[in-house]
Amino acid sequence: MKILTTMITSLTLILSLLVSVNVIATHFTFTAIPDENESQLRTRFEKVALYLEKELGVKVKYLPVKSYSAAVTAFRNNQVQLAWFGGLSGVQARILVPGSQAIAQGYEDQFFKSYFIAHHSTGLTINENFPDINDKTFTFGSKGSTSGRLMPQYFIEQHLAKKPQQAFKRVGFSGDHSRTIAQVQAGAYQVGAVNYKVWQSALSAGKIDTNKVSVIWETPTYPDYQWTIHANVDAEFGKGFANKVQAALLNMNTPELLSSFPRSSFINAENKDFEPILTVAKKIGLID
């Protein structure tokens, strides 16, 4: 009988739970995945939320997400109306939500680049030309990353005229730039591709032994991270709201807030700035 009572109680509770979901008020919600240092993410970005709240005059909430694809899903479902996307995830999101706009990018994101790094045992050293990495083992970062996957794969296919699976002895996805560095440094993979900013900060933090792993090539530059705003914010939060958000982002100049991304400042951006990313994504078959 006890089990039966428990069951009935739980049923009622769960039903009441499902009924009571509609009472939560709408906030202006944003999400952001920085390209490095995800510790204390909520604490840091709640400060950004406070700043936006002050500038915009509406309640602003930060929603932590785990991956670019989760950020795209949340944006598409209108669970977040503003997102700090990587180059690729921004393009994906704007295709899924027609009318959404890239409104700002980091100063550094106009000319972003990736480093190819190699374990010392490969004998590869820094060179202006694309390195001979045929038949090596190679690791990308996360599957949806622009600097850790999309652009490196594009340059590999351009120079080696082969898909990575054919060009390399083994292809991995480490999941994160710091993982890529750690795995190449440990020799688990011979070569890897990494976001140049993550490499630089790991280097200055003393996490890299340059006798073991070093940069062997740097890619040409490409546009990367940007703020993208949802198509119907003006309808939801009032006319001109998207412009207000853009102004608030461009005026964000407190080093403490900017260091969460980490960018030196935000500058103007529009959808067409990211067309190279779309072209590349189509070329390597990540977008149909």
Added chain:
Amino acid sequence: MALLQNTVYPLGYWQKVTLSIWFIAVVIIPFADIEIVNFDPLLELSLMAQGLIHADFFATEYLFQAIIQTLNFAIIGVSLGLLIGAPLALIYQHPLVSGCCAFLRAIHEIFWALLFLQVFGLSPITGILAIAIPFAGTFARVFHDIINQSSDSPLESIDSRADIISRYTYGKIAQVLPQLITYTRYRFECALRSSAVLGFIGMPTLGYYLETAFKQGNYSEGAALLIIFIALIGTIRYWCPPKLLGIYLVVACITLVEIPTLDSSLLVRFISQDIIPPALVNTLSFADVQWSLLYTWFSDIITLQAIPGAISTLTLALLALAASHFVTLNAHAIASKHLWPGPLVYLGQFILLIGRSVPEYILAFIFLILLGPSMLPAILALAIHNGSVIAYLTVQQSNAIAPPLMQISTLNKFNYHIMPSIYPNMMALLFYRFEIIVRETAVFGILGIMTLGFYIDSNFSEIRYSNALILIMCTALLNVAIDHISMRLLNSHKQSLTT
């Protein structure tokens, strides 16, 4: 000649099964990718060790919330799973019901969550359903097995005028209630692990911070989270007596993170657009369908992703099965009170606790640094985890056996008396875990080992839900087939015993 033949002892059933497991493993090893690539693992390993020594319990923000949400998802998930699964147990003999249940539990929690994420967004509903649905399938099956083992004799003493529900409740269920409760408690432990693992894809549980910490090399934070998680699982029986479960459920519902507004249009969009094959998206009638496009799409998924994925999933699972068998035997031995004096038994049980509590993902992560990227880290992680779970369950049973009063050495007593009596159960658990091993290979896909889970994860990150769904279906069918085979193996033995 006849005399000679009599002295040849035929192999026992379980010996044959054991040898088959190892034979299969040895045959597939040459085809498996188990290369060891390791140059300088020491730097990263020493960082990990330092992290463990300097475990930082204050590095994680909102730690208390994360613990509470891990518990909440587990409690509500198990309750809901029980609510759906327990009634299904009563009609489980129907092939349609057992087939559906096998299908539900064949899909890993992570994939359920990735699917629900599209419909409910980052909401507790996603996490709770991702636990409740596969758990319902498992409860239905195991409760059915347990109830089936109960005897029919109490039924005879019940007044024949009693209604069917009373007859069933008091005649059948009452006698196995303790087993049902014990099993439910064990599943609660599993739910805690699942709840934590759901953090890897964004649920606000301990796994959320655990994955970030390990991924970004913040080992002192990661170690602290692991310690908290192991302590939570190791002390379940102290803080969660079955009596309090009802109260915990109420508390869990109250303290759950807020649920964002449900949007039914998302469900409509998911069913009518997202999961529709690209060739069918813009077709209005049957006549518009470009069958050749649909065919190329489908055959590409099957030949380029499903089949290679299934082959490495099976290779990984079969090798992990043999390795789990090895770990089980050893882990059972180190925690057996028949072999060791009291304090050492506690140490052994502590090792089992760690082995079964540390998520496979983290184990594989550490082995990846140590051994390089191949299937080996995943095999070891699966073997340690599943071996420890089986050893934990069998050691409870073997420690309850009275030691024989024979004048033989401890080791002989153990091998001659204890092992034979628990071995069939150990193997039954191993077969049952095989289904789970196949499911768990999914997690390694996310870590980059090319199982079916890898391709599913890729399709989710490329926003190709229709492809992902096809692959999830393939995974589920593979699991249903494996479940069917292992059930038949076990049943054929039971029948050969009774006849």
